[in-house]
Amino acid sequence: MESFFSRYKNPxxxxxxxxxQVIMLASQVKRPDDPKNPGAGGTxxxxxxxxxxxxxxxxxxxxTGHFFRNTWRNYVDLHDVREQNRKLQAELDxxxxxxxxxxxxxxxxxxxxxxxxxxxxxxxxxxxxxxxxSSGSEQSRVIYIDKGxxxxxxxxxAVITPDGIVGKVKEVYARxxxxxxxxxxxxGAGVILEKSRLQxxxxxxxxxxxxxxxxxxxxxxxxxxxxxxSGGDRIYPKGLPVGNVTAVNSDPEKPLFLSIAVKxxxxxxxxxxxxxxxxxxxxxxxxxxxxGPIRAADILAQRLPTVPKSPDKPQENAGTPGxxxxxxxxxxxxxxxxxxxxVAGASSGVTANDGKPVVPKAPKPKKxxxxxxxxxxxxxxxxTKPGKxxxxxxxxxxxxxPE
Amino acid sequence: MSGAVTYTSRxxxxxxxxxxxxxIGVPLLAIFFQVFLPVRLGFLAVFDxxxxxxxxxxxxxxxxxxxxxxxxxxxxxxxxFSSQPIGLNGIAKTMIGYMASxxxxxxxxxxxxxxxxxTFGFYLLHRxxxxxxxxxxxxxxxxxxWGHLALCAVCNGLLAIPLxxxxxxxxxxx
Numbered sequence: 001m002e003s004f005f006s007r008y009k010n011p012x013x014x015x016x017x018x019x020x021q022v023i024m025l026a027s028q029v030k031r032p033d034d035p036k037n038p039g040a041g042g043t044x045x046x047x048x049x050x051x052x053x054x055x056x057x058x059x060x061x062x063x064t065g066h067f068f069r070n071t072w073r074n075y076v077d078l079h080d081v082r083e084q085n086r087k088l089q090a091e092l093d094x095x096x097x098x099x100x101x102x103x104x105x106x107x108x109x110x111x112x113x114x115x116x117x118x119x120x121x122x123x124x125x126x127x128x129x130x131x132x133x134s135s136g137s138e139q140s141r142v143i144y145i146d147k148g149x150x151x152x153x154x155x156x157x158a159v160i161t162p163d164g165i166v167g168k169v170k171e172v173y174a175r176x177x178x179x180x181x182x183x184x185x186x187x188g189a190g191v192i193l194e195k196s197r198l199q200x201x202x203x204x205x206x207x208x209x210x211x212x213x214x215x216x217x218x219x220x221x222x223x224x225x226x227x228x229x230s231g232g233d234r235i236y237p238k239g240l241p242v243g244n245v246t247a248v249n250s251d252p253e254k255p256l257f258l259s260i261a262v263k264x265x266x267x268x269x270x271x272x273x274x275x276x277x278x279x280x281x282x283x284x285x286x287x288x289x290x291x292g293p294i295r296a297a298d299i300l301a302q303r304l305p306t307v308p309k310s311p312d313k314p315q316e317n318a319g320t321p322g323x324x325x326x327x328x329x330x331x332x333x334x335x336x337x338x339x340x341x342x343v344a345g346a347s348s349g350v351t352a353n354d355g356k357p358v359v360p361k362a363p364k365p366k367k368x369x370x371x372x373x374x375x376x377x378x379x380x381x382x383x384t385k386p387g388k389x390x391x392x393x394x395x396x397x398x399x400x401x402p403e
Numbered sequence: 404m405s406g407a408v409t410y411t412s413r414x415x416x417x418x419x420x421x422x423x424x425x426x427i428g429v430p431l432l433a434i435f436f437q438v439f440l441p442v443r444l445g446f447l448a449v450f451d452x453x454x455x456x457x458x459x460x461x462x463x464x465x466x467x468x469x470x471x472x473x474x475x476x477x478x479x480x481x482x483x484f485s486s487q488p489i490g491l492n493g494i495a496k497t498m499i500g501y502m503a504s505x506x507x508x509x510x511x512x513x514x515x516x517x518x519x520x521x522t523f524g525f526y527l528l529h530r531x532x533x534x535x536x537x538x539x540x541x542x543x544x545x546x547x548x549w550g551h552l553a554l555c556a557v558c559n560g561l562l563a564i565p566l567x568x569x570x571x572x573x574x575x576x577x
Contacts, residue, residue: 010467014501017475018494025490025540050483058439133484136437137492138448138555139533140485144438170486180486185543207548269445 048173051144055176058132059146093162097240104194104228104239123237124279126160127151131271132176141184141208143167143271148175156235158277164241164265165189165229166274177276181268182242183208190232191242193225193260199232202242202262210243212260213251219258221248227262237280241265419463420575429570430456430477438484449555451526453477455563457496458525459570461503462512474500488541495532499525513571515564522563526556 005012073082129151133144147153149172159166159179167187171178180187183204191202191212198219200212212227225245231238247261433452441448457477461470478496482489503525506512512521530552537543 010471010501013468014471014497017471017497021475021479021490021494021497022540025488025494025536028488028490047483047489050480054435054438054484057435061439131442133438134441134448135485136434136439136441136448136481137451137485139491139537140487142484142486143442144484178486184486186486206543207551271442 047171051171051173051176051178055132055144055146055173058144059175062130062132062146096162100228100241101239107194123277125277126275127153127278129159129177129274129276131274138208139206141181141187141204141268142170143179143181145177145179145274145276146175147276148173148177150174152278153177153276158236159274160236160240160277161266161271161274163267164243165236166266166268166271168235169276179274182264183210183268188233189236189242190230191227192230193221193245194228195225196221199230200260202227210262210264212245212262213254213257215258215260217250217256217258221245221258221260223248227260237277419465421460421463421573422575425573426460429573430460430473430480434477434480434484437481449558450562451529451555451559453481453492454496454499454526454529455522455559455566456570457500458503458522458563459567461500462507462521463570463574465504465507467501467504470500470502470504471497472500474498474503487537491533491536491541494536495529498532499529502528515568518563518567519560523556523560526559527552530555 127147129145129147131143132146135142143166145159153169153172155169155172157169159168165182167179167181167184169177170180181204182189182202185204185206187202187204189202190199192199193212193215196219198215198221200215202210202212204210215221223245227242227245229236229238229240229242243262243264245260246263249259249261251257251259430453433456437450437452457470457474460473464470464473474496475493477500478491478493479489481492481496485492503521506521510521511517534543
């Protein structure tokens with residue numbers, strides 16, 4: 001027996017080591033990490049150890065590089081211009097995000113979708129983070145950022161850039177976090193095709209591509225069509241850019257469905273700084289609700305012509321400065337029907353410069369009655385048709401209801 | 404205690420020794436570069452530095468026990484940085500370390516041509532083992548892009564020539 005072990009020592013050791021690793025692997029597959037109990041289990045611990053050893057070195061590298069680069073920028077190479085450019089770039093990035101959100105919200109407003117009862121999400125606050133590492137392999141698409149539990153990060157927080165979504169936080173450590181990028185095969189996100197309004201699920205592939213699945217094969221999808229987040233996954237806010245359709249094929253696994261290849265809006269191969277959405281302001285739209293973040297639909301409504309006041313009460317605003325001007329303001333449609341509720345078509349909120357939602361001081365929406373508008377500029381619209389409710393959202397120019 | 408790990412070649416005269424610093428530092432450095440460099444230079448993800456180090460130490464030490472343990476440790480630490488369950492790279496690199504050290508006993512693996520071919524083959528074998536484990540145990544279903552895989556194998560084979568020559572400098576012979 002002794003000679004057997006000594007003779008086959010190496011193969012036996014190989015089998016023993018492989019057996020241990022297979023058992024370890026199997027235990028992970030059967031029992032995934034409990035997000036409510038981070039740090040539990042030896043497997044989790046080894047990840048923490050490895051990450052905690054390496055990330056300080058990476059932070060040092062990144063920090064050193066930034067120190068020299070910032071020194072050069074701030075004190076040698078056009079100090080003021082660089083600084084101003086940095087601020088303008090930040091402002092531009094913020095505006096681009098707002099523009100994307102506003103565009104999506106405006107289209108929703110035009111479609112007059114009543115989303116009452118749907119709990120909408122808004123970007124509350126974000127936290128900028130530096131990308132300091134990656135998995136280093138093509139089989140796993142994850143990145144590491146220099147913000148962690150001490151900075152308020154939690155699992156499943158969305159990670160974005162001004163160009164579009166990046167992924168979600170998968171693991172949170174003390175001073176760093178692991179982010180699962182959208183082109184990882186384990187990632188998933190709810191998306192909408194912007195024009196056709198088809199909903200699907202965004203997945204990564206083992207080749208690092210992103211595809212939209214669960215779209216029926218009889219639907220028409222155009223190449224180049226934009227893909228945005230749907231908000232249905234409760235991770236990414238609605239309306240954020242995801243990418244553009246590059247190819248449409250039949251799903252080999254599900255012949256009745258399409259496999260839509262998407263080129264991500266964000267360059268996932270060259271990520272340096274990202275934003276983590278640390279707080280999502282939520283609002284449940286209801287009649288009479290007007291507090292909370294300013295919604296894009298409200299901004300749109302302020303830019304649109306208003307409904308004229310009821311002609312049977314002409315004396316109501318007679319003595320008020322500017323009343324005649326408001327009365328003569330062109331409108332989009334007649335007010336043949338009463339406005340019961342504000343439009344709930346907005347999906348994304350507008351945040352202030354500090355990232356916090358702006359709380360407007362808008363008046364509560366009022367019921368509006370009146371005759372069909374006769375203004376020549378008021379073109380035909382759905383809202384002018386009998387039986388359809390006036391759906392203009394509340395704005396500062398909303399007139400009082402008749403006494 | 405000499406402060407160095409001694410690995411005796413089964414060839415008659417070669418006895419390779421590596422200091423503790425090299426034995427520990429080189430694998431850690433390889434993992435660090437593997438994790439850090441692709442952040443800025445994404446194309447570097449085609450290289451598998453931990454695998455190359457596993458192969459090098461395997462063929463240099465020529466002891467299967469040492470080779471498989473080296474592969475197991477390097478692979479497990481590498482797994483810690485991925486989103487996949489820990490063990491995929493560990494198992495694959497354990498087997499590669501074992502086979503590399505077994506191969507080092509039998510073949511001349513010191514000339515550049517054989518090093519290229521050896522690394523090319525081991526890379527493909529590593530990915531094959533990885534994929535089999537992935538599909539069989541973890542539930543992965545998507546096939547590999549074998550054309551891209553072959554390109555990666557060539558790249559790693561080419562990188563192995565100068566890298567192994569560099570690491571040869573740390574061999575201590577008696």
